[in-house]
Amino acid sequence: MSDLLARHRAVMPNWLALYYNEPIEIVGGKGNRVVDASGKSYLDFFAGILTNMIGYDVPEVREAVERQLATGVVHTSTVYLLRGQVELAEKIAKLSGIKDAKVFFTNSGTEANETALLLATYARKSDQVFAMRQSYHGRSFGTVGVTGNRAWKNNSLSPLNVHFLHGADRHLTQFRGLSDADYIKVCVDDLRHVLATSVGGDVAALIAEPIQGVGGFTMAPDGLFAAYKEVLDEQGILFVSDEVQTGWGRTGSAFFGIQNHGVTPDMMTFAKGLGNGFAVGGVVARGDLMDNLHAVGLATFGGNPISMAAANATLDYVLDHDLQANAARTGALIIDGLREAAPRLPIVGDVRGKGLMFAVELVDPATGEPSPALAARFMEETKKAGLLAGKGGLYGNVLRMAPPLTLTPDEAAEGLGIIVNALEVINAEVVPS
Numbered sequence: 001m002s003d004l005l006a007r008h009r010a011v012m013p014n015w016l017a018l019y020y021n022e023p024i025e026i027v028g029g030k031g032n033r034v035v036d037a038s039g040k041s042y043l044d045f046f047a048g049i050l051t052n053m054i055g056y057d058v059p060e061v062r063e064a065v066e067r068q069l070a071t072g073v074v075h076t077s078t079v080y081l082l083r084g085q086v087e088l089a090e091k092i093a094k095l096s097g098i099k100d101a102k103v104f105f106t107n108s109g110t111e112a113n114e115t116a117l118l119l120a121t122y123a124r125k126s127d128q129v130f131a132m133r134q135s136y137h138g139r140s141f142g143t144v145g146v147t148g149n150r151a152w153k154n155n156s157l158s159p160l161n162v163h164f165l166h167g168a169d170r171h172l173t174q175f176r177g178l179s180d181a182d183y184i185k186v187c188v189d190d191l192r193h194v195l196a197t198s199v200g201g202d203v204a205a206l207i208a209e210p211i212q213g214v215g216g217f218t219m220a221p222d223g224l225f226a227a228y229k230e231v232l233d234e235q236g237i238l239f240v241s242d243e244v245q246t247g248w249g250r251t252g253s254a255f256f257g258i259q260n261h262g263v264t265p266d267m268m269t270f271a272k273g274l275g276n277g278f279a280v281g282g283v284v285a286r287g288d289l290m291d292n293l294h295a296v297g298l299a300t301f302g303g304n305p306i307s308m309a310a311a312n313a314t315l316d317y318v319l320d321h322d323l324q325a326n327a328a329r330t331g332a333l334i335i336d337g338l339r340e341a342a343p344r345l346p347i348v349g350d351v352r353g354k355g356l357m358f359a360v361e362l363v364d365p366a367t368g369e370p371s372p373a374l375a376a377r378f379m380e381e382t383k384k385a386g387l388l389a390g391k392g393g394l395y396g397n398v399l400r401m402a403p404p405l406t407l408t409p410d411e412a413a414e415g416l417g418i419i420v421n422a423l424e425v426i427n428a429e430v431v432p433s
Contacts, residue, residue, distance in 0.1 A: 004037075019391075020383055029056025032404045032411055034388070042383075045401040045415050046390040050213070050245050050357075053273030054317050055404040061276050064313035068305050076305065078298045084308030091315055092284050095255060097264045100287035105280065105303035109244035109271035110138030112281040113207065116240045116267045117142050117160065119289050120205035124238065128161045128199050130191075130206040133169050134394050136214035137207060137242055146207055149214060149394055163198050166190055167220040167228075168212050180221035187220075188227050195235070205238040205266075210257030213245040216393025217352060217359035217400050225261040238289070241265040244272050244281070245357070248315070249324025249405060252331050252355025260354070273405075278310035323405035327355035330403075330412040334358060337416040345427045347374055349397075356407060359400040360423070361393065365431050370395035374426055381422040387415055 005023055028035040032055045035041050047053065054061070068074075068084075076082065089103035106112045121127055131137070131146040138144070145158030166187045169175065175183055195203070206228060211219040229239050246257025247270045254260045256268060266289060271281030282302070283290070301307075318324070335353050338360060342348040349363035349370075362374040375397045382389050390400045403415065 019379060021380060024383075031055050031057070032407055040386070042386050042388045043403075043411060043415055043418070044388045045403045046388045047273075047402055047404050048277065049272070049390065050250070050402045051272045051275075052277050053248060053250075053405055054276050054314060054323070055406045058276065058314075058317065060317050061310050061313045064309040065278070065306060068309040071305075073305055075301070077300060078303055082303055082305060082308065084305055084312055085303035088308055088312050088315065091312075092270075092282070096268055096284045097259075098266070098268070098284060098286055099264075101284050102287045102290040103282055103284045104290060104299070105282040105308075106271075106299050107279045107301050108138075108281045109242070109269060110140050110143050110281075111299070111302070112244070112269035112271055112283050113137045113143045113146075113240075113242060114140055115283045116207065116269050116285070117146070117205070119267065119283070119285060119292070120207075120238045120240060121160070123289055123292050124202050124204040124236070126202040126204045127159065128163070128201070128203040130163055130165055130194075130203060130237070132167050132208045132212070132220075133164045134212055134215040134218055135164075135168075135207075135209055135242075136212065137209075151394075151396070152214065163194055163203075165194065165206070165228075167208070167224050168215060168218040180223070183221060184224050184227050187224060188231060191228060191231050195231070203235065203237045205240050206232060207240040207242060209242045209244075210246045210260060211251065211354065211357055213400075214392050216361065216398030217357055218393075219352070219354070220261075222260050223262065225258060226263040229263050229265075238266040239263075240267045240269065243268045243270045245402070248273050248318055249327055250355055250357050250402065252324060252328030255324055257354075274314060275307050275311045276314040278307045280307040280311045318405065321406075324355075326407070327405050330407045330409060331355035331358065333409060333412045334416050334419075338419065341420045341423065345423050346431050347371070347427045348423060356405060357402045359393075359398050360419070361398050362426075363397065365427075370397035372396035374430070375399055377426050377429075378422055381425055382418055385418045385422060387418040387422075389419075 024036040026034045027037050034044050092103050093101035133148040135148040137146050145160045148164045241258035243256050249255050267285035269283050335358050338351045342351050346365035350361040362371050364371045375391045
């Protein structure tokens with residue numbers, strides 16, 4: 001055991017997960033690669049859990065932060081005017097497509113989702129909320145309540161009365177083999193049945209991830225949330241799209257994940273990649289919803305000058321370099337390559353994704369059951385080969401990867417080669433020849 005690992009275990013909580021049998025310390029980064037304390041280089045396909053959205057040591061971001069540091073002002077709080085906050089809010093409001101949008105900045109996705117839930121429950125005068133099975137929305141009291149994954153829930157206590165909907169669970173027996181259209185119809189019928197049987201009075205909102213992050217990049221078929229929203233609108237129920245992982249062009253086919261469904265939500269939450277490593281989150285919502293709260297509110301560090309400098313520079317970089325189009329191109333290279341390899345690899349149960357957000361589900365080749373052990377084995381094999389990946393899923397058997405949006409075609413091909421080779425090695429270990 002390394003000295004740093006021993007010190008970590010002595011003072012950090014034991015539920016703070018670390019990857020790998022021998023965890024690494026990342027000490028340097030440039031472009032889409034990082035270096036650990038031993039000097040080993042890795043192509044980063046997880047980007048700090050989708051956070052280093054445009055890679056490492058980006059001059060435009062570094063220089064923007066340095067300019068702000070040079071003023072001597074790191075923090076003033078939101079009781080004073082913050083130019084960077086206003087400029088970023090203007091950009092996000094315009095990009096959101098939400099009518100008369102206003103923006104509130106926080107420090108994280110968890111805080112952003114808490115704010116959205118507050119806005120919705122206050123506006124609707126109801127504690128009832130719909131969420132999705134297999135979802136993850138944060139680690140706070142309220143967001144754990146709308147998280148539909150038992151591995152991330154410490155107890156059943158919640159300030160909210162939550163009902164969980166179908167939409168990303170097509171692996172279940174009753175949904176296997178259904179077409180997208182039939183699955184959407186079944187889900188909408190179930191929503192109407194929940195409204196008729198399980199709720200009492202008004203429901204505040206549905207909160208949903210267009211692609212479930214911790215859930216292993218499972219996703220509803222395009223159009224489901226538009227069909228859901230038709231039903232929600234009949235009763236005035238609000239729709240919150242959690243874009244913490246799917247925003248800013250990552251899916252390639254849309255700038256925000258929910259746009260793949262052809263619908264504009266009442267609110268969107270965001271965080272992670274926007275600051276390219278600097279802490280930033282927030283909510284963009286209809287102005288009437290955002291302005292509706294009667295109590296005074298602020299976020300001490302939300303909208304701070306340093307994070308706003310980084311976020312403005314990051315968002316400008318994404319737009320100026322059309323990284324949404326790059327995500328579509330390079331993501332297709334990887335996803336198509338994985339799908340081509342999958343039929344000859346019995347350990348691969350599924351390949352899924354959009355743009356630079358893709359996943360491989362590993363299963364026991366004899367039974368087809370989820371195999372967390374094979375996922376752990378994959379992590380060690382790709383680490384050895386110089387690639388950082390992530391894992392998750394409802395059963396802990398999914399390799400989920402989301403490289404920086406600046407990934408080049410050569411890097412995509414390199415990463416694909418490492419992934420396929422690792423799968424081949426593991427497949428050979430467990431499938432009799």
